Amino acid sequence: MIFILADDDDSQWAHEISASHGWPIVSQKGNKEAFYLKKAKDGLCVDYKDLKGVGFDFSKKYFKLEGSVFAKAIGKGSKKILDATAGLLKDSHKMLLLGHEVTAFEIQPLVYELSKSAISVATKSIDSFSGLNLVFGNSLEVNDTDADVIYIDPMFHHVNKSALPKKDMQLFRKINESFTVDSSTESQFIEWAKGLGIPRVVVKRPIKQPKDKLVAHSFTGKSVRYDLYTNN
Numbered sequence: 001m002i003f004i005l006a007d008d009d010d011s012q013w014a015h016e017i018s019a020s021h022g023w024p025i026v027s028q029k030g031n032k033e034a035f036y037l038k039k040a041k042d043g044l045c046v047d048y049k050d051l052k053g054v055g056f057d058f059s060k061k062y063f064k065l066e067g068s069v070f071a072k073a074i075g076k077g078s079k080k081i082l083d084a085t086a087g088l089l090k091d092s093h094k095m096l097l098l099g100h101e102v103t104a105f106e107i108q109p110l111v112y113e114l115s116k117s118a119i120s121v122a123t124k125s126i127d128s129f130s131g132l133n134l135v136f137g138n139s140l141e142v143n144d145t146d147a148d149v150i151y152i153d154p155m156f157h158h159v160n161k162s163a164l165p166k167k168d169m170q171l172f173r174k175i176n177e178s179f180t181v182d183s184s185t186e187s188q189f190i191e192w193a194k195g196l197g198i199p200r201v202v203v204k205r206p207i208k209q210p211k212d213k214l215v216a217h218s219f220t221g222k223s224v225r226y227d228l229y230t231n232n
C-alpha cells in the first residue's frame, strides 16, 4: 500500500500525485507495511519500514564514460535513445552525460514519481538533464519513435557483493518486490523493438546469462554485458 504523507497546509503536490495514482493522503503513519511518500528538502522521498526519507538522486559521479563498454554499446553515432525500462535512471544518466537525448519510460508509479522528482532537483544544477524526457507508462505501447537506439534493462541485477546496496537501490528493490506491475519479459521487449524497425537495440544482461544466438555483438563489462541486436 502506498500513502502520501502530507500536512493540509502544504499539500498541492500531494493532491496532484494523489489524483494521478489514487494514493490516499494521510497526516500520520499508521500502517507498518506501507510505503509513505513525502516531501523533503531535496524532493520526494519514501519512508518504508527501517528505510527513512530515501529518495533517488543523481549524485553518483561517473568517470571514464567515454570509450567505456557502455558507451560502445550505445554507439557513438547515436543521438536519440529510447530507454524502455527507466528505473532509477542510472543508465539514462550515463547516456545524458555521453551527450545523447533520452526518452525513458517507467511503468511503476512510485518509481516514476521518485525519478521525476530527482530530475526536477537535478535540472537546477546539471545542464545535461534538459535532454531527458521521462514518461509514465508502458514502453511496449509505443508504436512509433524517432529514436536511433532502444535500450532495455529488464533484469534486476543482484550482483553478489558483500556490502549492502545503497539506500536508493534497497528502496527500489523493495518497491519492485512489493508491487506486481504489468512488466514484460525479455522476449516481449525484443519482439516489440524489432517491430519498430529501429536499427540498434541494446539489452543489458547479467554476464552469466546464456547467450542468445540472435545477438549480433556483445559488449562485455565486469558484471554485465550489453547485447546488441541489429535490425537491418
Ligand SMILES: C[S@@+](CC[C@H](N)C(=O)[O-])C[C@H]1O[C@@H](n2cnc3c(N)ncnc32)[C@H](O)[C@@H]1O
Pocket: 084, 085, 086, 087, 088, 089, 090, 091, 092, 105, 106, 107, 108, 111, 137, 138, 139, 140, 153, 154, 155, 156, 157, 181, 182, 183, 184
Ligand atoms: C532493472 S530496472 C531498470 C534500471 C535502470 N536501467 C537504471 O539504470 O536505473 C527495470 C525497470 O523497468 C520498469 N519496467 C518494466 N517493464 C516496463 C515496461 N513495459 N515499460 C516501462 N517500464 C517498465 C520496471 O518497473 C523497473 O523500474
